[in-house]
Amino acid sequence: MIRELLEAHAGEEYDLYSRTINPQFMRVLRTIGFDRTWVRAQGQYLYDADGERFLDLLGGFGMFNVGRNNERVRAALIETLELETPGSVQLGVSLLPGLLAEELLRRTPARLSHVLFTSSGTEAVEAALKLGRAATGRSRVLSADSGFHGLTLGSLSASGDPHFVDRFGPLLPDFARVPFGDAEALERELRREDVALFLIEPVQGKGVNLPPDGYLERAQELCRSYGTLFAVDEVQTGFARTGKLFAFEHWGLEPDLVPVAKSLSGGYVPVGGLLMADRVYDGVFDSLEHSVSHGSTFAPNDLAMAAGIATLRELDEQDLVERSAAIGATLLERTRALAEEFEVVRDVRGLGLMWAMEFAEPESGSLAWRVMERVQTGLFAQLVVVPLFVRHRILTQVAGHDLAVLKALPPLVLTEEDVDDFVTALEDVIRKATRPARVAGLALRAARAR
Ligand SMILES: Cc1ncc(COP(=O)(O)O)c(C=O)c1O
Numbered sequence: 001m002i003r004e005l006l007e008a009h010a011g012e013e014y015d016l017y018s019r020t021i022n023p024q025f026m027r028v029l030r031t032i033g034f035d036r037t038w039v040r041a042q043g044q045y046l047y048d049a050d051g052e053r054f055l056d057l058l059g060g061f062g063m064f065n066v067g068r069n070n071e072r073v074r075a076a077l078i079e080t081l082e083l084e085t086p087g088s089v090q091l092g093v094s095l096l097p098g099l100l101a102e103e104l105l106r107r108t109p110a111r112l113s114h115v116l117f118t119s120s121g122t123e124a125v126e127a128a129l130k131l132g133r134a135a136t137g138r139s140r141v142l143s144a145d146s147g148f149h150g151l152t153l154g155s156l157s158a159s160g161d162p163h164f165v166d167r168f169g170p171l172l173p174d175f176a177r178v179p180f181g182d183a184e185a186l187e188r189e190l191r192r193e194d195v196a197l198f199l200i201e202p203v204q205g206k207g208v209n210l211p212p213d214g215y216l217e218r219a220q221e222l223c224r225s226y227g228t229l230f231a232v233d234e235v236q237t238g239f240a241r242t243g244k245l246f247a248f249e250h251w252g253l254e255p256d257l258v259p260v261a262k263s264l265s266g267g268y269v270p271v272g273g274l275l276m277a278d279r280v281y282d283g284v285f286d287s288l289e290h291s292v293s294h295g296s297t298f299a300p301n302d303l304a305m306a307a308g309i310a311t312l313r314e315l316d317e318q319d320l321v322e323r324s325a326a327i328g329a330t331l332l333e334r335t336r337a338l339a340e341e342f343e344v345v346r347d348v349r350g351l352g353l354m355w356a357m358e359f360a361e362p363e364s365g366s367l368a369w370r371v372m373e374r375v376q377t378g379l380f381a382q383l384v385v386v387p388l389f390v391r392h393r394i395l396t397q398v399a400g401h402d403l404a405v406l407k408a409l410p411p412l413v414l415t416e417e418d419v420d421d422f423v424t425a426l427e428d429v430i431r432k433a434t435r436p437a438r439v440a441g442l443a444l445r446a447a448r449a450r
Contacts, residue, residue: 043067044411054393062409065263073266076310087302096305109254114281117300118272121235122150124259127274132197135283143199144180163401183218190226197229202247206400208356231257243325243352265307328352359404377402392425
């Protein structure tokens, strides 16, 4: 039935989406030439209706760590469907949630003792906010400037990005932010001993900002001294993205709360979870009356759980942690060479396969660059993303609103050959984009398009 439907309506996706879901988004895709008809996906590649292969360095915003349409995760899902498992009894439990929880806890520090499943990253963060408040009896929540934790109201209150916040206020009370990397500012807030939790991404997704040396360790120490829960958001960095199974392992951290999601199901079905320490579990689920203090109808469901178990196994069996570290190091080294070659490349940074290239006005000065930035901050990165896609068939993204930062979150099955292709394409695109006449022309075109 689905095959027939897909065949009968082939090529109608943009019109249909435009009529029924979001015409404005379709206008954006059409304007930038991203309105391809996709027919297949495998590993790190997408294929369009013309039979062209695209290298997917966006990875569904980082949810295809084990590769798109991973056959072993798919087999686990089909098997689960065919078993007709008795999931979601609600007043009763099935086996798969406990098995996945056990697998997660086996891979994390002993401090983390219980799991609450959700169906998305933002719900896992919401759970951290709610349970953190209840467990500590405090209401204040601290997070870091330029953080991103999701788009529901609680997570937004922690993120504070004006592009997502404007028009949706008022946000939740008792949220405050401190500069990322500034332990003294954090201590000033924590000293009041009224902060329930400090929520932080170990590597910030928006901009791919790495923490300064010693910062996260100090943040954990400060949280412990002032009775604040240390919540490390691994929604984007988890499951081998940064070359460790969880990014917090790079700094030997032992958080009290860890929201996870995205790639836990191999990208097949919605899934999320909050890993928590005893202090949180015991502080919230402290009586029969409080045994169902938080939850959601679909979480946990057997399909998500089966996909999670299969994904963790796939990460192990395909050595994807090591691969992410090794290919990530190659990508960083190869692309850092471009910073030597082009003045406009200000920085290249990353950890594992979470990678970014930041652009800035050449130090020798460029009027065209300044005109372009006046049209729209960060425009140059978009002028790299578009030709990478259109000319070189490589899908990437800008790392956040108003940022001149190109970002990649590829499936971890990326090969050295893919890295070669990306470096060659980047070199070509940056060379062309930095020709003065070209920058001026692009700035003019962008100004007209507004
Ligand atoms: C660090 C972080 N936390 C939370 C979220 C929200 O996850 P979701 O989109 O599944 O709600 C994201 C999404 O990009 C994220 O990167």
